[in-house]
Amino acid sequence: MNTTKAPAIEVRHLTVSYGARPALLDVSVTIEQDQLVGVIGPNGSGKSTFIKAILGFVKPDVGEILIRGEDVQKAKGDVAYVPQRGAVDWDFPITVREVALMGRYQRIPWYRNASRADREAAMEALAMVRMTDFADRQIGQLSGGQQQRVFLARALAQGADILLLDEPFAGVDAATEHAILEVLERAKAAGKTLVVVHHDLTTAAEYFDNLILLKQRLYAFGPPAAVLHEELLSQVYEGRLRVFANLMAKEGAR
Amino acid sequence: MNFLAQAFWAPLTETYFQKALIGGCAVALVSGVVGCLVVLRRMAFLGDALSHAMIAGVAGGYLVMKLLFGIEAHAPSMLLGSLLAAVLTVALIGLVSRVSRIKEDTAIGIMYTGVFALGVVVVSMFREYIHIDLMHFIMGDILGVADSDLWVSVLVCATVLSVLVLFFRHFQLATFDPVMAASTGLPVLLLDYALTSCVSLVVVSAVSMVGVILVVGLLITPAATAYLLSDRLDRMMALAALFGVTSVIGGLYLCVWLDSAGGGAVMLFCTLQFLVVLALAPRYGLLARWLRLRRLVPQQVVEDVLITALRHEGDTPLSVFHQFVQQPADLPRALRQMVQDGLLSESADGYRLSEAGDKEARQVLRAHRLWESYLASIGTPREALHPAAHRLEHIRGNGTVDYLAEKLGQPALDPHGRKIPPRQKNNHRKP
Numbered sequence: 005m006n007t008t009k010a011p012a013i014e015v016r017h018l019t020v021s022y023g024a025r026p027a028l029l030d031v032s033v034t035i036e037q038d039q040l041v042g043v044i045g046p047n048g049s050g051k052s053t054f055i056k057a058i059l060g061f062v063k064p065d066v067g068e069i070l071i072r073g074e075d076v077q078k079a080k081g082d083v084a085y086v087p088q089r090g091a092v093d094w095d096f097p098i099t100v101r102e103v104a105l106m107g108r109y110q111r112i113p114w115y116r117n118a119s120r121a122d123r124e125a126a127m128e129a130l131a132m133v134r135m136t137d138f139a140d141r142q143i144g145q146l147s148g149g150q151q152q153r154v155f156l157a158r159a160l161a162q163g164a165d166i167l168l169l170d171e172p173f174a175g176v177d178a179a180t181e182h183a184i185l186e187v188l189e190r191a192k193a194a195g196k197t198l199v200v201v202h203h204d205l206t207t208a209a210e211y212f213d214n215l216i217l218l219k220q221r222l223y224a225f226g227p228p229a230a231v232l233h234e235e236l237l238s239q240v241y242e243g244r245l246r247v248f249a250n251l252m253a254k255e256g257a258r
Numbered sequence: 259m260n261f262l263a264q265a266f267w268a269p270l271t272e273t274y275f276q277k278a279l280i281g282g283c284a285v286a287l288v289s290g291v292v293g294c295l296v297v298l299r300r301m302a303f304l305g306d307a308l309s310h311a312m313i314a315g316v317a318g319g320y321l322v323m324k325l326l327f328g329i330e331a332h333a334p335s336m337l338l339g340s341l342l343a344a345v346l347t348v349a350l351i352g353l354v355s356r357v358s359r360i361k362e363d364t365a366i367g368i369m370y371t372g373v374f375a376l377g378v379v380v381v382s383m384f385r386e387y388i389h390i391d392l393m394h395f396i397m398g399d400i401l402g403v404a405d406s407d408l409w410v411s412v413l414v415c416a417t418v419l420s421v422l423v424l425f426f427r428h429f430q431l432a433t434f435d436p437v438m439a440a441s442t443g444l445p446v447l448l449l450d451y452a453l454t455s456c457v458s459l460v461v462v463s464a465v466s467m468v469g470v471i472l473v474v475g476l477l478i479t480p481a482a483t484a485y486l487l488s489d490r491l492d493r494m495m496a497l498a499a500l501f502g503v504t505s506v507i508g509g510l511y512l513c514v515w516l517d518s519a520g521g522g523a524v525m526l527f528c529t530l531q532f533l534v535v536l537a538l539a540p541r542y543g544l545l546a547r548w549l550r551l552r553r554l555v556p557q558q559v560v561e562d563v564l565i566t567a568l569r570h571e572g573d574t575p576l577s578v579f580h581q582f583v584q585q586p587a588d589l590p591r592a593l594r595q596m597v598q599d600g601l602l603s604e605s606a607d608g609y610r611l612s613e614a615g616d617k618e619a620r621q622v623l624r625a626h627r628l629w630e631s632y633l634a635s636i637g638t639p640r641e642a643l644h645p646a647a648h649r650l651e652h653i654r655g656n657g658t659v660d661y662l663a664e665k666l667g668q669p670a671l672d673p674h675g676r677k678i679p680p681r682q683k684n685n686h687r688k689p
Contacts, residue, residue: 059441080443087437096298096434097485097494106435109427110442118427142489162442 010073012037012166012197013058018067020053027053031067031222035199035214037165040192042202042212044231046241049219051201055168058199059083071166081110084159088170089151094144100154101139104130107161129161130154132194133187149180156187160196167191169200173207185211208232269514278400278467278510278520281408285464286476286502286524288415291422291495292456293481293502298433298491301457303363306474307351307370308344308454309461313377313395313470315343320388321380330389333410337462344458345451347373398469400520401513411463418456422495429453430491468521475525480505483532486539505531558652559585559592564601564611564619565626565651573607584648620679621659626651627672627679628662634673635666643673 013035020028027050035041043051056062057069060076060083071079084107104126105118112118130136133153143151152172159167169188173181188198188211202208208215209228217224217231219240224231269275296305319339323332347369354365381390403411422429432439432449440446457477464473484497508531509524516523537544562583567574579593580586593609596602601615611619629647638646660681663669672678 059437061440080441083441085438085441087435091437092435093298097489097491098430098434099490102490106431106438109431110444112427114425114428158438 009037011035011070012039012072013199014070014073015057016068016070018057018069019065020050020057020062021065026065026220028057028218029220031218033216033222033225035197037197038192038195039213040188040198040200040211041214041216042200042208043216043218044202044205044208045218045223049240051218052170054216054218055085055170055199055201058168059085081162082164083166083168084162084164086152086155086159086167086169086172089148089175091170092143092151092155094151096143098143099139100130100135100141100143100146101126103143103154104139104157104161107158107163110162125163126157126161129157132160132190133157147180148176149183152176152180152184153187156184156191160191165196167196167198169198171201171203173202173204181207205232205237265515266511269511274401274403275510275514277403277405277408279507281403281411282400282467282506282510282524283503284412284415285460285467286480286506287499288419288502289460289464289473289477290480290484290498290500290502292418292453292460293477293479294484294491294495294498295422295429295433295453296457297478297481297485299453302474302478303366304348304351304454305457305461305477307347307366308458309465309470309473310370310374311343311347311377312340312458312462312465313343314373314380315340315377316395317377317380317384317388317390318343320390321384324387333406337410337414337459340462341455341458343373343377344461345455348451348454394469395465396470397519398465398467398472398521400467400510400524403467407463407466411466414459414463418459421452421456425449425452426492468524472521472525475528476502476505479525479528479532483535486535486542501528501531553591553595555592555595556585556588559583559588560596560601561622561652563589563592563596563609564615565622567602567609567611568616568619568623573605573610575608578608617682621682622651622654624679624681625654625659627676628659628666628669629653630672630674631666631669631678632662640673 011034013033015031015033018028018031019026031054043054045051053062057064058071058076060069060080069076071082074082076083105122107129108118108122108125112122127136127139130139133156135150135153135157138146138150138154143154146154156167156169156172159169172184172188176184188200192198200212202211209232212228214226215224215228215231216222217236217240223240224233224236270279293305296302316336316339319332319336322339323329323335350369350373351362351365354360354369355362360368378392381388381392428439428444428449431442432444432446436446439449461473461477464476468476480501481494481498483501484494488494488497505528506524509527510520512518512527513520513523535543540546563579566579566582570578576589579589583589583592593602593604596615597604597609600612601618602609603612626647629650630643633643633646633650634640663681669678
């Protein structure tokens with residue numbers, strides 16, 4: 005265990021390119037532990053490349069990524085990933101219990117079956133997201149919010165301290181959104197660091213401790229009040245400013 | 259009785275039948291298991307491609323052994339050749355779809371026909387040296403399995419099955435969520451190639467029995483059949499293995515009784531088996547789907563019942579419902595369902611709203627009266643208000659009712675001077 009509290013994720017001068025076009029250009033961010041961080045930016049702004057980089061999937065042209073002070077390539081499995089709902093095959097023959105158990109797979113040697121401790125850990129994770137009652141359902145039979153919670157449970161079962169969520173609030177209704185947020189808050193209270201790709205600027209200020217505003221370059225990183233600036237947003241979201249003018253007015257009124 | 263015993267027992271005493279049964283079952287069992295992963299990864303077309311590509315490998319292996327060592331029809335090297343051809347084809351497919359704008363399905367089509375054609379040309383060019391019967395290759399001959407083929411098949415199947423069982427979790431995770439698999443450090447690409455090799459091995463050993471064309475069926479049909487019946491991968495694999503074995507057994511009897519081609523009979527039986535399951539599967543079958551749809555009570559009828567019961571107050575007899583519900587055909591089913599859902603209670607004199615039903619009914623009534631107010635506000639004649647609102651009251655999803663109320667300035671009374679029930683936050687069920 006690291007006694008000195010290294011930052012959860014440290015990105016230093018990260019540049020990633022596909023051909024001549026940089027997906028990310030000189031991005032440096034330090035995310036401290038126990039934080040709920042939102043990643044915002046328009047489509048094609050490099051949000052998914054950013055996520056992939058933290059998972060260690062892309063080779064940076066320049067720069068490095070440290071997960072709790074260790075190079076990302078050596079930290080495989082220390083970052084748990086919660087996929088976008090659209091990326092999952094919901095007809096896959098698998099139950100809620102098995103999905104949660106998948107979080108434990110990286111700890112089980114290939115020659116051994118899942119132990120009782122593994123099964124218990126999976127059920128514990130399901131209890132944390134209040135999905136114990138659905139343990140034997142096939143995942144396609146759940147509602148959108150429940151599905152999201154199952155994958156959150158898998159990430160919790162993984163025991164990783166850093167959770168990466170790709171648009172968890174996409175396509176769920178307001179009540180579900182709050183239920184998911186509550187689970188995120190509880191995970192944070194339990195000492196997890198959560199990095200969430202988010203598309204809805206109207207709720208971003210309310211949900212997150214810190215925001216990362218990306219569009220190839222890092223435009224801003226900090227508390228929502230500092231990031232959700234009309235000037236900054238108009239730079240990043242050119243042309244679609246009118247929407248945000250309203251939003252700014254609302255933020256001001258609050 | 260005697261006739262039946264004869265029909266089932268007599269073939270079993272024949273050596274060719276026994277060999278076909280053993281070899282066929284081994285191959286079908288394993289191809290069912292590996293087929294599950296093929297189906298779930300949507301690689302069915304790739305299975306087809308592998309079976310065609312292997313002819314080039316078989317010819318290559320044959321030729322190398324013959325020309326270099328003078329050994330005729332060396333089975334292991336032909337197997338190795340097919341495996342190489344299969345892996346090469348997959349690599350080529352990946353290359354073409356990665357570096358060009360050509361999509362993967364087209365790349366598969368191009369590459370496997372190309373490699374297949376190469377095989378055909380080589381076999382016919384060197385027909386002096388290579389004794390491969392193309393017809394046998396294409397149609398297979400399950401009843402003429404040679405002992406050496408049988409051994410190779412059984413060995414291959416045992417190997418593949420062991421790999422799949424040992425690394426079940428790895429294949430499951432890499433198939434279900436490759437991103438997560440990679441993020442935990444699982445060698446996803448290696449697993450992909452391992453699976454492709456397993457598929458090729460099974461396909462290679464199955465081709466001599468059912469032929470190039472039908473082998474993909476043996477790979478995916480039992481798996482697809484099992485897919486309709488199970489919600490867990492391990493059970494799906496077990497069922498697929500079972501269906502593979504039953505189709506070989508059933509198909510072989512069919513072939514003996516009808517005196518038909520072996521491979522065809524096996525696949526025919528396999529397909530029939532699939533169709534039966536498709537029709538009858540308890541959850542994902544057609545019959546179940548039809549029954550589910552039939553059981554579904556239209557929301558409109560439910561709402562009509564609610565509002566009728568609310569207006570009538572107390573126990574509402576069936577005749578009153580018949581008078582006011584727009585689709586009386588669905589009425590008995592709707593009433594039964596609503597009693598089950600706790601919206602209504604049944605008594606000797608008719609039906610009475612429960613507390614939840616009463617709440618729900620008031621919301622429908624609110625929608626009805628707000629629609630009436632809205633219609634009046636846009637100039638609908640007074641006598642048309644009620645029938646139009648009766649149709650429109652069912653449109654109340656997505657905040658429709660709140661919108662109407664807001665637009666009309668939260669009216670307390672409808673155009674007929676009746677009170678509009680207030681908005682209820684916790685609906686019994688979501689609209």
